[in-house]
Amino acid sequence: MNSQLPALQIVLPLLGAVLCAVLRKGNLAWGVALVTSLAMPVISGLMLQDVLASGPISYAMGGWAPPFGIEYRVDAASGFLLLLISLIGAVIMPYARLSIAAEIAEQDVPWFYTMYLLCLAGLLGIAITGDAFNAFVFLEISSLSTYAMIAMGKDRRALLASYQYLIMGTIGATFFVAGVGLLYSMTGSLNFVDVADRLAEVGTSRPILAALGLITVGMSLKLALFPLHVWLPNAYAFAPSVATAFLAATATKVAVYLMLRFMFSIFGVSTTLANLPIGEIFVTLALAAMFGASIVAIFQENVKRMLAYSSVAQIGYITLGIGIANQAGLTGGIVHLFNHAIMKAALFMVLGAVVYRIGSVKIDALAGIGRRMPITMGAFVIAGLSIIGTPGTAGFISKWYLAVGAFEKGWWWxxxxxxxxxxxxxIYIGRVIEVTWFRPLSKEGEKASETPLSMLIPTLILVAATIYFGIDTSLTAGIASKAADALLAGLR
Amino acid sequence: MSLEHLVILAICIPAVGIALIWLTGKSPDRRETVTLVTAGLLLVVVLSIFPQVLAGARPEVRLIEVLPGISLSFAVEPLGMLFATIASGLWIVNSIYSIGYMRSNEEPRQTQFYMCFAAAITSTIGIAFAANLFTLFIFYEVLTLSTYPLVTHKGNEEAKRGGRIYLLILLGTSMVLLLPAIIWTWVITGTMDFTPGGILAGKVDGLTLGLLLGLYVFGIGKAALMPFHRWLPAAMVAPTPVSALLHAVAVVKAGVFSVMKIVVYIFGLEHLSASGQNQWLLYVAAATVLLASLVALTKDNLKARLAYSTVGQLGYVVLGAALANSMGMIGGSMHIAMHAVGKITLFFCAGAIYTAAHKTEVSELDGLGRVMPITFAAFTIGAISTIGLPPFGGAWSKWFLALGALDAGQLAIVVVLMISSLLNIAYLLPIPFRAFFSKPPKDGKSEAIKEAPLPCLIALGATAVGCFLLFLFPDTIFDLIKSIEVPAAIDVPSEQVSDG
Incomplete structure (x- = not known):
């Protein structure tokens, strides 16, 4: 049984998706999605335990041995990401029932869960696969289901946002698959390990560098690296709250992972950094994101959109770690993958609760609701502090590693x-806190009362996690540090 | 119970208090009992640690390793012991005062008020007992955040603006200057523990040391060194008990305490004075002392005047640290205690005047001393102690600071200290003079004014007596601070002596 875990991780949500589509009843579909989502962290937890105890797992799909068959490969980095995605899914699903019922037309609800499970399978698939073309397939599965989920948003502008993302996402995927094609033509293989081995023999030629460039740009689009982020704010702002929370926590992170995989493990650190000024480019773009997107976030009237811009800025921190490219910096980037996922999911879930109660996320509508929904808005304060990077929260740990990495590189500026x-x-988090707690209650706020428990408890679990992972970092920073070691091993 | 358990207990007691205050929020009497009992227990615990630390014990507790080599841990040494004793001792007095003040002014959201207060004390004790920079930084930020709701307590536009300035300056300086300084220290030395004699000796020198010192002292915005002092006057919109305990004792003292602790245990007095990089800090501190006193002269609002006075007095402590010698350290540390007791008395009086007479401006106080004799007597005592005249505590700290300045060959600093005392007289003493000797305005209202409520009078009486007791018994503080391993008398090399 244990030996089939890698397959189950993908097959279960795929089967679940089919089941949801067949059942055509909102609550039944939700039940299927819930059970599947709850099973996921068990599987990925068992696998990660295995990996940490006895090294990477290699699974030959359908019994066809790699490099010709499709290999599923779990190591510290991918195991960590699998756990993250499945945990977020497991926390969000109990929350989803009320929120989705309130935000989506009744006949669409089973379709939403179908799309959600497909997206889950796609994201998990990208993390687990050891095959470049298979990664592209999963990328498309997750992207297509994401477009559908975004389009289900209540606001009509969701359609435009989804279309915008469809165009941008497709361009990104095309870049990616073109890069993979070039790699295949040069090496004759699609298996990650095999390609990496053969690249060492082929050396760095122009097509190889072109492949690296195409894949990097394609993934930069998917992970919303500034200035390729333009699809993200609208997509996050108009998607249903559950979809936003899930995607903000997982989708961009998976793209970062895939890019790291290619840049560091496949092309190798020396090729990547010696032949292209990737470090400089990433640091520059990361800084532009950190400042540009944060400043834009300050002026947003729609709080969901504000958090979306904040995501662009936070992705800047992750790419900054890649740009710094030493052990501490990369650890900071990878640990921020995890930390940002839990805190941003928590924040979007708080907003989902606000939508559920008052039907709006305009900042003026939120005035004074802190006193009506003290626990929910208290959760916002704590997760917000983590975004800021207050010590004692997870966000601080990421920034700590990034700063140590920068100092070690001599980049004190x-x-x-x-x-x-x-x-x-x-400023942007403080503005929301001030409005929600210190302004007189808005008209919309009259309806507000504390969030129902099935939505409140998942949110609080994530908020507790932001504090827990700010104090006990052995799991997060420990694994991130191992993953950084593994990624940088090419340097030595 | 071992000493280590007591240290943990000292941090847990006010933390548990927060929860209990919340649970008893519905019944004000029970809630206030919880506050008083918590404060009492805390003082008992802190006082039971005190004699052992005085005798040379240095209990240490490691809680959890947050990052490799960096742990959340506590260690009690003399400076922290002194700070914790002051904070916990004055918390009780201040709680008694708060009860009188908050009830007579019918302030809203009192449960939140007492909870935030307990949270602030928890973080203050955490700062006092922090064993390394990391732990100190965590509690430093928690203190800022837990006092923000207190500053904005009134909830009006002015309170919100005050809160914004408060948060931006305190969080901003700590994140932009202090945090890089801490990380830099960690990258250079590989440790963050407060170590007697400092950890930078032999690792950092020259201009870099000066730069690092600058990052620390300006990064600790709570020390209100100019030009990062604006938050303190802005925070005066808070109810007076908040201004009294937090902005005369806990918050600002956490700032200067951190400066002192970092100078003593990270830089090392000997290393700092030998490098000569403390010189510029001396002048910045001296300038803060003088400028703040001058601004205080111009303020008619009583609390604003006291706030600028606090900025100036905090400069004394930074000055003591910047002298980087034994006497300077003793004078500066002692001033943490002396100024705390003196200034809290003054704030208590300001609050009592507001509660009894609803007056906030100095120019409105004519003749008020005749109807509120106890309040203004206490005010006079607090003022004299703050100025630094016997027979009150403030005299000692200024005495040792002057000795420290002479030891360092800084005659100019001695002159600054004297001028500042004169300025203190000029902005503080006219207040009781007006109240006692000017004629009350004939509007028929002043006859109706009575003394402040009894809890307020008890509190301000107690701290006024405290000022006197500190004058009689400064030796405990002296011995305590002296017991920090003081390097042998330092002779500043002659080329580094500046005649100012």
Missing amino acids: LVFLLVTSSLLSV
Whole structure:
């Protein structure tokens, strides 16, 4: 049984998706999605335990041995990501029932869960696969289901946002698959390990560098690296709250993972950094994201959109870690994958609860609701503090590693830019806190009361996690540090 | 119970208090009992640690390793012991005062008020007992955040603006300057523990040391060194008990305490004075002392005047740290205690005047001393102690600071200290003079004014007596601070002596 875990991780949500589509009843579909989502962290937890105890797992799909068959490969980095995705899914699903019922037309509800499970399978698939073309297939599965989920948003602008994302996402995927094609033509293989081995023999030729460039740009689009982020704010702002929370926590993270895989493990650190000024480009773009997107976030009237811009800025921190490219910096970037996922999911879930109660996320509508929904808005404060990077929260740990990495590289100026940019998040988070707690109650706020427990408890679990992972970092930073070691091993 | 358990207990007691205050929020009497009992227990615990630390014990507790080599841990040493004793001792007095003040002014959201207060004390004790920079930084930020709802307590536009300035300056300086300084220290030395004699000796020198010192002292915005002092006057919109305990004792003292602790245990007095990089800090501190006193002269609002006075007095402590010698350290540390007791008395009086007479401006106080004799007597005592005249505590700290300045060969600093005392007289003493000797305005209202409520009078009486007791018994503080391993008398090399 244990040996089939990698397959189950993908097959279960795929089967679940089919079941949801067949059942055509909202609550039944939700039940299927819930059970599947709850099973996922068990599987990925068992696998990660295995990996940490006895090294990477290799699974030959359908019994066809790699490099010709499709290989599923779980190591510290992918195991960590699998656990993250499945945990987020498991926390969000209990929350989803009320929120989805309130935000989506009744006949569409089973379709939403179908799309959600497909997206879950796609994201998990990208993390688990060891095959470049298979990664593209899963990328498309997750993207197509994401477009559908976004389009189900209540606001009609969701359609436009979804279309915008469809165009941008397709361009990104095309870049990616073109890169993979070039790689295949040069090496004759699609298996990650095999390609990496053969690349060492082929050396760095122009097509190889072109492949690296295409894949990097394609993934930069999917992970919303500034200035390729334009699809993200609208998509997050108009998607149903559950979809936003799930995607913000997982989708961009998976793209970062795939890019890291290619840049570091497949092309190798020396090829990547020696032949292209990727470090400089990433640091520059990351800084532009950290400052530009944060400043834009300050002026947003729609709080969901504000958090979306905040996501662009936070992705900047992750790419900054890649740009710093030493052990501490990369650890900071990877740990921020995890930390940002839990805190941003928590924030979007709070907003989902606000939508559920008052039907709006305009900042003026939120005035004074802190006193009506003290626990929910208290959760916002704590998750917000984590975005700012207050010590004692998960966000602090990421920034700590990034700053240590920058100092070790002698880039002390970067440390000051890093901390100054978090000051901008004080402003946009502080603005919401001030409005929700210190302004007189808005008209919409009259309806507000504490969030129902089935939505409140999942939110609080994530908020507790942001504090827990700010104090006990052995799981997060420990694994991130191992993953960074593994990624950088090419340097030595 | 071992000493280590007591240390943990000292941090847990006010933390548990927060929860209990919340649970008893519905019944004000029970809630206030919880506050008083918590404060009492905390003081008992802190006082039971005190004699052992005085005798040389240095209990240490490691809680959890947050990052490899960096742990959340506590260690009690003399400076922290002194700070914790002051904070916990004055918390009781202040709680008694708060009860009188909050009830007579019918303030809203009192449960939230007492909860935030307990949270602030928890973080203050955490700062006092922090064993390394990391732990200190965590509690430093928690203190800022837990006092933000207190500053904005009134909830009006002015309170919100005050809160914004408060948060932006305190969080901003700590994140942009202090945090990089801490990380830098960690990257250079590989440790963050407060170590007697400092950890930077032999690792950092010259201009870099000066730069690092600058990051620390300006990064600790709570020390209100100019030009990062604006938050303190802005925070005066808070109810007076908040201004009294937090902005005369806990918050600002957490700032100067951190400066002192970092200078003593990270830089090392000997290393700092030998490098000569403390010189500029001396002048910045001296400038803060003088400028703040001058601004205080111009303020008619009583609390604003006291706030600028606090900025100036905090400069004394930073000055003591910047002298980087034994006497300076003793004077500065002692001033943490002396100024705390003196200034809290003054704030208590300001609050009592507001509660009894609803007056906030100095120019409105004519003749008020005749109807509120106890309040203004206490005010006079607090003022004299703040100025630094015997027979009150403030005299000692200024005495040792002057000795420290002489030891360092800084005659100019001695002159600054004297001028500042004169300025203190000029902005503080006219207040009781007006109240006692000017004629009350003939509007028929002043006859109706009575003394402040009894809990307020008890509190301000107690701290006024405290000022006197500190004058009689400064030796405990002296011995305590002296017991920090002081390097042998330092002779500043002659080329680094500046005649100012």
